[in-house]
Amino acid sequence: MTSVRVERLYKIFGPQPTELVRRLEAGADQEEIKAASSTAAVVDASFDVQEGETFVVMGLSGSGKSTLIRMLNGLLTPTAGRVFVDDEDITKMSAGALRTMRQQKMSMVFQHFALFPHRTVLDNAGYGLQIKGAGKSEITEKAREALSLVGLEGWEERYPQQLSGGMRQRVGLARALAAHTDVLLMDEAFSALDPLIKREMQDQLLNLNAKLGKTIIFITHDLNEAMRLGDRIAMMRAGEIVQIGTAEQILNEPADDYVASFVQDVDRSRVLSAASIAEPPETLLSASASPDEALALMRQQHTDRLFVADGGQRLLGELSAAAAEQAHQDGRSDVRSVLAPVTDPVAGTTPMKALLSRMSTEAVPTPVVDEQQRLLGVITPVAVFQALCQEVPAAEGGDGADAAAIKEASASDV
């Protein structure tokens, strides 16, 4: 089910915004907008975020990420286009209706989360509920629960200055969680944290969300973070969404040079999964095949080992040449009864990194299966090394300034 849907969204800062949208639609470029002393911060953005999905928006500084996310909860009014939250067009709502919508449906966590210094951690976490007019006991109960979700049990009566930066950010997250909204908007929520704490927060968000199943729209300029957290990633450049896809799609098929420069330094072995590098097995036999058919396929493929699957592609076992020969001599009609179990098939979601040591010793193709034990394909050491070494297409005629800025942005995150 769709949670948030955006249709042809624009935000122009500066004079004559509506006229400039018309010109952009007619093909005007950013230079023309600048010449009119305006900024096209978001240009023709369209996407859907599904319930329970983590949708990451990434792009360089100034590419329009914050402007986009602020239009999703009505903090900014779009110049053109529509935003639907649970199928309701929020661009048509009054200020009051928007406030209610935010309180009931969307919470936001920012990069520099402002905690009130003279309020306790508990009061800070309960602030959103207090604004909503909730009763004292409800505020206390929900704020405590949210603080324990983010690992801050026992810190309720402390004050912000007694907390580390990472802990303060957790209070911010707890405040958003305490509001019990289905959607969380997170604008660079972890960017100010140092790398270890940042990773911890990412893990915590992943764990939390496995339990809570919230819809999360998460902004970052850190690609590794985007790839760890995002079910899908939208890449923004100069106000436009240039690509939306899974981490693997972005890594394997970058839409343009801008996206390619972002992904060139990514650790491919962490992102690519066994399923993405599995190749269709040439040595797959149906369980209803006769021993003669099995032997013929082995000769044709120059192998003495076949994988055997049922009609629904489910992996039943493997067949050796000796077993097929025996079945032939015993006059069996099919190979079902002489199969050996497959040793340790690999789950399709396994990251390549976890396969490296196995590949270094395994001489034969390894089967890859989904949760239903259906055969997705086989992987070989050669395929693994090819995938690791695959070069992202060189930025031909690309924007050199972008590439340099991207490098700088990612360097500052390591």
Ligand SMILES: Nc1ncnc2c1ncn2[C@@H]1O[C@H](COP(=O)(O)OP(=O)(O)OP(=O)(O)O)[C@@H](O)[C@H]1O
């Ligand atoms: N209130 C505003 N008035 C005028 N221009 C603005 C305003 N807010 C943002 N902009 C401009 O819109 C563009 C997009 O800004 P935005 O803050 O959305 O980018 P961002 O991708 O979030 O960047 P960062 O990674 O630095 O947070 C920038 O050129 C910015 O200067």
Ligand SMILES: [Mg+2]
């Ligand atoms: Mg921003």
